[in-house]
Amino acid sequence: MHARRRTVGAALAALAVVAGLTGPGTQAAPSTDPAADPLRARLTAILGDSRLDGASAALTVRDLDSDETLFRSFGSTRLLPASNTKLLTSAAALDVLGPDHRFVTDVLATGARRGGTLRGDLYLRGTGDPTIMAADYDRLAADVARSGVRSVTGRLVADDSWFDATPLAPFWSWDDEPYHYSAQTSALTVAPNTDGDAGTVLVDVHPGRRPGAAPRVTMTPANHYLHIRNRATTGTAGSDTTVSLVREHGRNVVDVTGSIPAGGETYEDQPTVDRPTGLAAQLFARALAHHGVRIRAGARHAVTPSAARPVASHRSITLAALLTPFLKLSNNMMAEALVKTMGRTVSGEGSWSAGTAAVLAELKRLGLDTSTLQLFDGSGLGRADYATTDQLAVLLDAARDKPWFATWYAALPVAGDPDRLVGGTLRNRMVGTAAAGNVHAKTGSMTGVSALSGYVTDAAGHHLGFAMITNNAVAGGVSSLEDAVAVTLAEHGAAARSTPRVRVAPASHAPTGPRAQLECTWTRSC
Known part of the structure; x- marks a missing residue:
């Protein structure tokens, strides 16, 4: 997709002057005469699906080549955007931090060095790297050993002061x-x-050797920070898997209950850690011991003194590379690390309030009307974030003129592509349609909320941007309506048909279950 140079003002003006718009937040009923406007008729029919009865649904479609608004329904209505918030976060991060930004984790020392003995403390200081793994801490420990340090008379000090001490974003649900x-x-x-x-x-529950035996439970990374309370049992061969893992609130105790069939597949789950700084410090301490570095005085938490000397350092992948797992897999933790990093970069405060202020300031520079945009986190998991489809459409348009656009566009999920790191959350959607391999868009879903916003090239070669958000949907299956919109746009501009087609999966195809409306990668269901 090639950007055509335009002014953001032109895009805003095009959104403000739309046929049928009768006032702020209101819109006259669009024409349903296929001969008058077949695209409008088809999109109106999709939005008239009974699954949207009682729900709030908004849709904005723009021709990005001509700056023409092709369709707009409740485009100025503020709605919960769910993971479409990540479009806002990632675009702001690319401008504020730059595509080459890397998270750095340092090992530093204080005190005198005599031979292999460090007469002082060893500091492990992080800057929020969401990709760092146990193997990286092991390499850092190996570098410390290679530097000649064999014994530390002081303590291993964990420094997480780059961010504030608030672990969860505002308005996140306690039961999540x-x-x-x-x-x-x-x-x-x-x-x-x-x-x-x-x-x-990662916690793996392996069946016991015979029915009635306790399953074997393993963790990745292996650690003693989390305590596993194994109350599960091995059921008969062919029985149902009913295993459940729940971490106690405020404690690093994970209860494993239920049953796993003898000879069955390993059950995997992924509980969270309370105060993850402690787990990182424990893994690094263990790695130091493995490489022959002895810490004599234990561990503590503190801020690294400015006079501390560097010993070893680990640098993450670039932000440009990070965008792929971030957007393809809708990774919440990457979003929050980026928001706090932007706050630290702009105002010296690694907090959600400072970070979201930095995001809003950058989005305003991109041309969005931020006076009606509300953000409290970077991922959209909270239920106090509000955005409009018009705002998302302006972002999609403005992004095309940025030097990082090609990287951002490629990082969006691609409809119908089975590769997990290409199709992402869209890899099982729109397969075999005109949208497959064509639509690059960000999904978003949580209970009662569904969204899809991104790019599609229509049959006439026009580059379109679209944003759809639905709130208060209880019938399920709303994502198939989003797919129908995307397919309709992909087919737009083809030879006229006597009867407009609208492919919409029936409601019976909708997923079920208490967590079925969560982003599919959050439940490992796509």
Whole structure:
């Protein structure tokens, strides 16, 4: 997709002057005469689906080449955007931090050095790297050993002061705390996998050797920070898996209950960690011991003195590379680390209030009307974030003129592509349609909320930007309506058909269950 140079003012003006708009937040009923406007008729029919009865649904569609608004329904209505918030966060981060930004984790020392003995403290200082893993801490420990340090008379000091001490963003739900998509944010943390799920551990429950035996439970990374209370049992072969993992509130105790069938597959879950700084420090201390570095006085938390000398350092991948797992897999912890980092960069305060202020300031420079945009976090998990589809459409338009646009566009999930790091949260959607391999868009979903915003090239070669948000939907299956919108836009401009087609999956195809409306990668369901 090639950007055509334009002014943001032109985009704003085009949104403000739309046929049928009768006043702020109101709109006359659009024409449903296919001969008059087939695209409007098809999109109106999708928004008339019974699954949206009683819900609030907004849709804005723009031709990004001509700056023409093709369709707008409740585009100025403020709604919960869910993970569409990550579009705002990532665009702001690319401007505030730059595509080459890297998170740095340092090891520093105070005190005199005599031979292999450091007569002082060893500091482990983080800046919020959500991708750092146990193997990285091991390499840092190896570098300390290679520097010649064999014994530390002082303590190992964990320094997470780059961010403030608030672990969870405002308005996050208490009952989400045990689940990996709601992990605590810390400047010194650890991820158990290459997805960057910082602040969590992978727990595998393996069937026992015979029915009635206790299952075997393992953790990645292996640690003694979390305590596993194994109350599960091995069921008969072929029985149902009913295993459940829940971390106690405010404690690093994970209860494993339920049953796993003998000879069955390993059950995997990913509980969060309370105060993940402690887990990172424990893993580093263990790695130091493995490499022959002895800490004599234990561990503590403190701020690194300005006079401390560098010993070793780890640098993360660039922000440009981070965008792929961040946006493809809708990673909440990356979003929150970026928000606090922006706050630290702009105002010297690694907090959500400072970070969201930095995001809003940057979005205003991109041309968004931020007077009606409300952000309290970077991921959209909280239920006090509000955005409009018009604001998202302006962002999609303005982003095309930024030097980082190609990187950002490529990092968005691609409809129907089965590769997890290409299709992401859209890899099982719109398969076999005109939208497959064409739509690059960010998903968003949580209970009662669904969203899809991004780019599609229509059949005539026009580059379109679209944003759809639905709130208060209780019927389920709203994502199939978003897919129908995207497919309709992908087909737009083809030879006229005698009867407009609207492909909408029936409500019976909607997922079910108490957590079915969460972002699919948060439940590992896509």
